Amino acid sequence: MKVRFKENRRLYIGLIITGLMLILAITGKFFTPYDPNAMDSANKLAGISAKHIMGCDNFGRDIFSRILAGLDTTMVVAVGTVLIGVTFGTVIGALTGYYGGRPDEIMMRFNDAVLAFPSLLLALVIISIMGSGKMNVTIALGILFIPGYARIVRGEFLKCRNLDYVQSARLMGASYLRIMFVHILPNTIPVLLSTVAIGFNNAVLAEAGMSFLGIGVQPPDSSLGRMLSESQSYLFLRPGYALCTGSVIALLIFGFAMLNEGLEKHA
Numbered sequence: 001m002k003v004r005f006k007e008n009r010r011l012y013i014g015l016i017i018t019g020l021m022l023i024l025a026i027t028g029k030f031f032t033p034y035d036p037n038a039m040d041s042a043n044k045l046a047g048i049s050a051k052h053i054m055g056c057d058n059f060g061r062d063i064f065s066r067i068l069a070g071l072d073t074t075m076v077v078a079v080g081t082v083l084i085g086v087t088f089g090t091v092i093g094a095l096t097g098y099y100g101g102r103p104d105e106i107m108m109r110f111n112d113a114v115l116a117f118p119s120l121l122l123a124l125v126i127i128s129i130m131g132s133g134k135m136n137v138t139i140a141l142g143i144l145f146i147p148g149y150a151r152i153v154r155g156e157f158l159k160c161r162n163l164d165y166v167q168s169a170r171l172m173g174a175s176y177l178r179i180m181f182v183h184i185l186p187n188t189i190p191v192l193l194s195t196v197a198i199g200f201n202n203a204v205l206a207e208a209g210m211s212f213l214g215i216g217v218q219p220p221d222s223s224l225g226r227m228l229s230e231s232q233s234y235l236f237l238r239p240g241y242a243l244c245t246g247s248v249i250a251l252l253i254f255g256f257a258m259l260n261e262g263l264e265k266h267a
Contacts, residue, residue, distance in 0.1 A: 011262025014197070017255030021248075025075040028068030036061065036069040037220050045238045054244045057227075058234060063241060067248055069222035074252070077138050077217070078203035082196055084142025089149025090192070094180050096150070097157025108154070111147040119144050120209065127215055137216050141206050145199060152195055156188035194263035201256035208249055224249050 040060035047055050054063040096104040114122070126140040160166060161184065169179050210216030211225030219226075224245055231242035 008262050010258045014255050014257070014259025014262050017251060018200075018259055021071060021252050021255060022075065024068055025071040028065075028070075028072040032062075032065035032068050034062040034065045036066045036222050038062075045234060045241075047238075048240060055238065055240050057230065057241055058238075063227075063244055066222045066227060067224070067245060070224040070227055070245075071248065071252075073134060073217055073221055073223050074204055074207055077134060077141070077207045078200050080138035081141040081145055081203040081206075082199045084139065085145025085149050085199060086192070086196060088142075089146045090153050090185070092146065093150040093153025093155075094157055094185065097154035098161050098176070098180050098184070100158075104154070107150070111151055114144070114147045119206070123206070123210060124215060127210075132215060132218050134217050134221055137207060137210060141203055144206075145203070149192075149195065149199070152191065153188055156191055157184055160184045160187055190263075194260050197256055197260035197263055201253055201260065204249070204252055204256065 038061060040056070043052065043056040043060040045056060045058055046052055046060070049055070052062050052064065054067065057063055057066070092107060096107045122144055123137075123140045126143060127136055130136040130140065157180070166179060166183060169183050174183070207216055207223070208225035208228070211223040212229045214226070214229065216225060217223040227245045228242060228249065231238075231245055235242055
């Protein structure tokens, strides 16, 4: 369905911002002006210049190069987190919503128990068991996202499972799996899309927050949250360090928020 800019500015603004951030993240994976981890004592806390457009950090590392690499890390973690949450959450939500009964009650009570705990505390527990690192942070956050997606998909399946088109499919002899994933699931996609957009938003915030506290992505991998944490010590001496890093995080979150609002409008 074609959507005009005047009808849904938020959707287009979100697409432009997130698209730009994605391009920068992909760029950071394959090319950066300088090695993000290369230290240069001569440029320690150097200001903005033609060579270093965002200056250098306390180790003389190019901030722009580290932001590009950090964006790549953040996007990889966010995509992995949402993929884990959506995949397992959709399967669980579809099965419990379609069949109902005792399995549905047990799974939803388990979901309630997981959602009742503070997400950061649960992430800490999982990471303390698995260890820190990009992959483990992604898995930990993905596990925390599963109950939310499961609940949303379950709600949509509960609404759809007794509708006329589902009853017709049953009468025509369609299998349960075909009914669930061919007939019902496509009708949940509009709601699921907006939830995925806000899921990216939450994943970016969670990854940045955990790295800020030192329990997320570990060196030598660059992380926007860790960079923001390191910049605190030089807030008055070199405010551009924190401002540049914080602005990228804020812009990324704003882009996903606009995308979510735009998708909700057309859900």
